[in-house]
Amino acid sequence: xSIKGAxxxxxxxxxxxxxxxxAYGVITAALGSELVTRVYAAANGIVGALAGRxxxxxxxxxxxxxxxxxxxxxxxxxxxYKLKPREEDDTDYKKxxxxxxxxxxxxxxxxxxxxxxxxxxxxxxxxxSVGYECRVAGVPKTIDNDLVGTDHAPGFGSAxxxxxxxxxxxxxxxxxxxxxxxxxxEAMGRHAGWLAGSASLASLTGAGADLVYLPEVGFDLERFxxxxxxxxxRGGKALIVISEGIRYADGGFVADxxxxxxxxxxxxxxxxxxxxxxDVLKDALKCKARAIELSLLxxxxxxxxxxxxxDEAVAVGRFAAEQAFAGKSGFMAAIDRVxxxxxxxALAAKPLSAAANAESKVPRDWINADGNGVTQRFIDYALxxxxxxxxxxxxxxxxxxxxxxxxxx
Numbered sequence: 510x511s512i513k514g515a516x517x518x519x520x521x522x523x524x525x526x527x528x529x530x531x532a533y534g535v536i537t538a539a540l541g542s543e544l545v546t547r548v549y550a551a552a553n554g555i556v557g558a559l560a561g562r563x564x565x566x567x568x569x570x571x572x573x574x575x576x577x578x579x580x581x582x583x584x585x586x587x588x589x590y591k592l593k594p595r596e597e598d599d600t601d602y603k604k605x606x607x608x609x610x611x612x613x614x615x616x617x618x619x620x621x622x623x624x625x626x627x628x629x630x631x632x633x634x635x636x637x638s639v640g641y642e643c644r645v646a647g648v649p650k651t652i653d654n655d656l657v658g659t660d661h662a663p664g665f666g667s668a669x670x671x672x673x674x675x676x677x678x679x680x681x682x683x684x685x686x687x688x689x690x691x692x693x694x695e696a697m698g699r700h701a702g703w704l705a706g707s708a709s710l711a712s713l714t715g716a717g718a719d720l721v722y723l724p725e726v727g728f729d730l731e732r733f734x735x736x737x738x739x740x741x742x743r744g745g746k747a748l749i750v751i752s753e754g755i756r757y758a759d760g761g762f763v764a765d766x767x768x769x770x771x772x773x774x775x776x777x778x779x780x781x782x783x784x785x786x787x788d789v790l791k792d793a794l795k796c797k798a799r800a801i802e803l804s805l806l807x808x809x810x811x812x813x814x815x816x817x818x819x820d821e822a823v824a825v826g827r828f829a830a831e832q833a834f835a836g837k838s839g840f841m842a843a844i845d846r847v848x849x850x851x852x853x854x855a856l857a858a859k860p861l862s863a864a865a866n867a868e869s870k871v872p873r874d875w876i877n878a879d880g881n882g883v884t885q886r887f888i889d890y891a892l893x894x895x896x897x898x899x900x901x902x903x904x905x906x907x908x909x910x911x912x913x914x915x916x917x918x
Contacts, residue, residue: 843858
């Protein structure tokens, strides 16, 4: 059954280069619906909603909103905040209920990854338990591509394209001089190696990585040195790509510091594995060794966004809105793959509970037997997602991003 009322949209977790494309999909569908009385966006995700900090999106210039698909980062701000189980502490839930009643919010869209889907699921279940009629939907995003319930998450394709392109360019650059040298490139990915594996796409240019290590396979330092030496001994060069989350057989992260920092969800903040391994190779091979950490560039490089990724990000946002307006609640908009070649997908509504706090990892048979590269199956999976060039608007030779007023109500 349909219901009339306001829409609240919010973003959570790490941004992607296309997260605002999903915002655009939700917002434009909402602005065009007769069921929607007002469109709001929370400042900094659920944290802003709890604080009553809402932007009046209905007041934004439509021309600026149209620039959202080419604008990286989270346009309305993000957060990393985990709601406690309501049985343990229902304070946050009561605050949200008060806010929703105050502004007659009847549609809630939360744009994020695994933990965000958990938040969305908790909110949906709470509203249902107290009898507050509100359609709650999750809009997927994550460059890590570890979200369960969807073939892939918007944001991954563009990050994969950036990584593959950067690795190909680095491969050419690293072979300019006749000086013996090795280069270790570090990609994001705490537990899942989708991003590091994407570096293998660079081989299609004729200039790719020699070795790729994913966290799905236990890391063996001695085997690693042997692998690199085998490549290095053939020509005095080696380009290695690793995931930030590679770990030893005992479960310890290669990048672990004595006292690792954590994010708001108690996840270890990694980084630095490439530097550590570059030092190891420098001593072992007695040659120049360079470490490159791609870091935030992987998730904000909208200048190289995949058109496929942008289109799908807009589509899942619009689909989530349309399904909610049709009366559906407690779901995540998901992408189901129909075929690789030709690439074909279908959108579906999946239960939020299926995606909450779960992780999708690279299948072991998509990684080679030696654990230092991926198979053709991985290439076939990832290649369609990096296709197409997004025509990002330019101004003064630079990207023209959306300039929102973000007026607090």
